Amino acid sequence: MARTVIIFGICMAVLVGLLKWAEYLFFARDLALEAYIGIVGLFCTILGGWIGWKLTHKNTGSVPTIGPQNEEFTSAQFPLTNHFNLSPREHEVLILISEGLSYQQIADTLNVSLSTVKTHASNLFSKMDVQRRTQAVMVAQKNGLIPRMKG
């Protein structure tokens, strides 16, 4: 980003130089004003396009970035590994989340209050280092924390 600004500054300097040079031509050889303006306009248009491109195609990262870091992960079918030190209850909640249930539905399933489910969920999210249930499901699948699809 800072680099873009610097390059922009350089371009402006170059522009000024060209301006002086063109001005010299203008007064010395009677270059048409329209041509002069045209050059400046063309240059600035291209420059603007470049700036726009830089600004919009720079750090649009902000994308997936869910990198867990499992190594062995044998798990034929159901060992259900536990890389994140989840408590049994948290693991249960995670599995129910992965099945598409809402917190209220999970609370009903486990016969606990909504608050409890949310507490478990929040804790397991922080343990798994994710912000959303969908991310948790992704990570859980990659690490074999939840049963396999039976589609």
Next chain:
Amino acid sequence: MARTVIIFGICMAVLVGLLKWAEYLFFARDLALEAYIGIVGLFCTILGGWIGWKLTHKNTGSVPTIGPQNEEFTSAQFPLTNHFNLSPREHEVLILISEGLSYQQIADTLNVSLSTVKTHASNLFSKMDVQRRTQAVMVAQKNGLIPRMKG
């Protein structure tokens, strides 16, 4: 796209008009040449930025670019079936949802507004007959609508 060209033409016309007007001022009131050039440069820079924006953020499906409902496709790895008659854009949104992105992140990724993403999501949910994104991910995985885990 055609619209962009037309607007560009209008802008050029306006520019010419302003040029004539400025030219009048220039000769009538001895407006500084530097100011004159500055105005033109500024205008063209902004115009160039706009053009660049339009050109680079138009139909660049950018990131995922998953084949919609084309048949030949039949990739050896990702047939990516489509049992729900999802539009290409809806399919894209579905995949990004399955990667754990929030609506805002999806909007940034696809360079559209939050509203658009929510509309696509709502539509695809009703097409898939689910109420939550996690359910949609489940169904999508069972039906091969999203790329396989590569864990």
Next chain:
DNA sequence: CGTAAAATCATACGATCGTATGAGGTCAGG
């Protein structure tokens, strides 16, 4: 017994989600 881990519950708040409605704009095909 004392303690630590786990489970339970509550309240509050901001963020995000999902739906509904309406309104253009684009584009392909009849």
Next chain:
DNA sequence: CCTGACCTCATACGATCGTATGATTTTACG
């Protein structure tokens, strides 16, 4: 030209989610 499918965007609203904080109870263990 008109139409339908698609994409885009806005606003509003209620529901759900996720976090933070604090508390009580249960259970296992030394």
